[in-house]
Amino acid sequence: MFLSIDGLSAGxxxxxxxxxxxxSLERGEIVSLIGPSGSGKSTVLRCLVxxxxxxxxxxALDGSAVDYTSRAAVRGVRDRLAIVFQQYNLFQNMTALxxxxxxxxxxxxxxxxxxxxxAKRLLDTxxxxxxxxxxxxxxxxxxxxxxxxxxxxxxxxxxxLLDEITSALDPExxxxxxxxxxxxxxNGMTMLVVSHEMAFVREVSSRVLFMDRGRVIETGPPAExxxxxxxxxxxxxxxxILRH
Amino acid sequence: xxxxxxxxxxxxxxxxxxxxxxxxxxxxxxxAFAGCGLGLLFGLGLAVTRAERIVHVAxxxxxxxxxxxxxxxxxxxxxxxxxxxxxxxxGFSLHALAVGTIAIVLxxxxxxxxxxxxxxxxxxxxxxxxxxxxxxxxxxxxxxTVLPQAWPVILPPMTIGLVGMIKATSLASQISxxxxxxxxxxxxxxxxxxxxxxxTILVIYFVISWGVARLGAxxxxxxxxxxxxx
Ligand SMILES: Nc1ncnc2c1ncn2[C@@H]1O[C@H](COP(=O)(O)OP(=O)(O)OP(=O)(O)O)[C@@H](O)[C@H]1O
Ligand SMILES: [Mg+2]
Numbered sequence: 001m002f003l004s005i006d007g008l009s010a011g012x013x014x015x016x017x018x019x020x021x022x023x024s025l026e027r028g029e030i031v032s033l034i035g036p037s038g039s040g041k042s043t044v045l046r047c048l049v050x051x052x053x054x055x056x057x058x059x060a061l062d063g064s065a066v067d068y069t070s071r072a073a074v075r076g077v078r079d080r081l082a083i084v085f086q087q088y089n090l091f092q093n094m095t096a097l098x099x100x101x102x103x104x105x106x107x108x109x110x111x112x113x114x115x116x117x118x119a120k121r122l123l124d125t126x127x128x129x130x131x132x133x134x135x136x137x138x139x140x141x142x143x144x145x146x147x148x149x150x151x152x153x154x155x156x157x158x159x160x161l162l163d164e165i166t167s168a169l170d171p172e173x174x175x176x177x178x179x180x181x182x183x184x185x186x187n188g189m190t191m192l193v194v195s196h197e198m199a200f201v202r203e204v205s206s207r208v209l210f211m212d213r214g215r216v217i218e219t220g221p222p223a224e225x226x227x228x229x230x231x232x233x234x235x236x237x238x239x240x241i242l243r244h
Numbered sequence: 245x246x247x248x249x250x251x252x253x254x255x256x257x258x259x260x261x262x263x264x265x266x267x268x269x270x271x272x273x274x275x276a277f278a279g280c281g282l283g284l285l286f287g288l289g290l291a292v293t294r295a296e297r298i299v300h301v302a303x304x305x306x307x308x309x310x311x312x313x314x315x316x317x318x319x320x321x322x323x324x325x326x327x328x329x330x331x332x333x334x335g336f337s338l339h340a341l342a343v344g345t346i347a348i349v350l351x352x353x354x355x356x357x358x359x360x361x362x363x364x365x366x367x368x369x370x371x372x373x374x375x376x377x378x379x380x381x382x383x384x385x386x387x388x389t390v391l392p393q394a395w396p397v398i399l400p401p402m403t404i405g406l407v408g409m410i411k412a413t414s415l416a417s418q419i420s421x422x423x424x425x426x427x428x429x430x431x432x433x434x435x436x437x438x439x440x441x442x443x444t445i446l447v448i449y450f451v452i453s454w455g456v457a458r459l460g461a462x463x464x465x466x467x468x469x470x471x472x473x474x
Binding site: 087092106 | 401
């Protein structure tokens with residue numbers, strides 16, 4: 001297992017919102033996380049990158065457990081896992097290009113010319129070749145989300161965590177992003193994807209996890225989970241989503 | 245009124261009186277600039293110390309909060325006397341100008357700390373999250389993205405605070421610092437009319453305050469990009 005999560009529990013200020021969550025990802029695999037609003041999908045991703053401290057359980061990368069109480073260990077994890085947030089979280093005072101280049105320059109200390117060329121190429125890849133100098137508040141939600149994807153890729157992570165990245169995109173742009181994601185998958189990028197776009201999930205993921213009230217209720221290949229859910233709650237959720 | 249002023253002017257604007265006033269202007273400026281300069285530095289330090297995303301040691305944050313809450317609530321005059329008698333008790337005989345400057349530093353630090361804090365808190369927490377997951381350090385985050393976004397919130401009240409500190413230096417006349425207000429009172433006691441003595445320092449105070457306000461506005465122009473200005 002490349003990334004494995006075992007019995008993870010976590011919460012905010014005493015309220016448990018994740019209870020005994022377990023799953024794993026192989027290298028190069030794409031796994032999707034679905035479930036109703038508030039079921040804890042974002043919290044799982046926030047735990048993985050050390051924004052929410054795990055209260056119990058074990059998270060292991062490449063077979064070795066990560067000690068989330070150690071700053072150095074968390075830094076190490078963040079070197080390898082990149083997250084794209086539901087609300088993009090772009091730096092509002094920086095242009096699209098600076099958003100993408102800032103961490104490679106200031107954290108990694110990579111050479112400037114290389115970083116800038118790479119940042120431009122990444123923005124071109126996500127279809128923002130003409131928006132290098134635009135500030136986040138001059139971009140649409142979909143455009144901001146694509147800058148955020150480019151920013152995450154700029155750090156050359158091993159695993160990409162995507163939190164509802166298509167929810168803000170115009171339909172014709174979803175395809176574009178899907179192509180980007182497919183390209184990444186072909187290059188062996190491991191991804192954990194939170195999404196409500198059933199077509200998207202079906203297409204890209206090898207396994208789907210259904211979460212409800214902080215627990216993983218059902219796991220399976222997308223065809224199985226969408227077409228023949230075994231649990232009542234998954235069935236309810238899938239019919240609700242498909243009726244959309 | 246004008247006639248009295250004009251009649252008195254040649255007797256007032258003598259070389260010695262000008263030297264006397266220049267010394268007073270100098271002392272006012274020393275207190276204002278040293279006080280506010282150090283105040284800005286310590287104010288930023290205090291705001292950083294009490295920021296939860298930067299300092300994870302709670303008692304340190306409490307100390308910073310305590311300092312700010314105490315020193316921004318005490319009247320400046322009481323602060324002056326407090327500094328004066330504290331040093332006296334400790335056996336130091338400090339120059340009155342130093343006492344005045346220290347009092348201004350204490351006040352300015354706590355006031356500017358509040359300006360910085362409000363600015364830092366005005367920036368959405370998700371900016372910290374984004375920086376943190378990319379391994380930017382808290383201080384890098386502050387410098388590269390939080391402060392640049394916070395300047396529009398920090399600078400306008402801070403400029404008002406700076407002008408307020410210049411006005412507050414006049415209270416140092418109570419502990420006999422030869423600054424503008426003290427000088428005017430002395431000149432008045434030496435027989436010059438209150439009109440000319442206080443009128444002159446009024447003009448000087450206005451010029452200094454106006455200069456600081458202009459400085460504040462120009463810093464704001466430089467630090468707040470065009471498209472984000474209110
Ligand atoms: N910062 C926070 N402080 C307190 N509670 C929180 C916080 N963030 C999330 N929660 C709570 O944790 C639970 C799980 O939230 P989470 O954001 O992980 O859900 P989600 O599955 O991502 O939902 P959505 O589909 O709406 O994004 C919810 O009950 C939510 O109210
Ligand atoms: Mg969410």
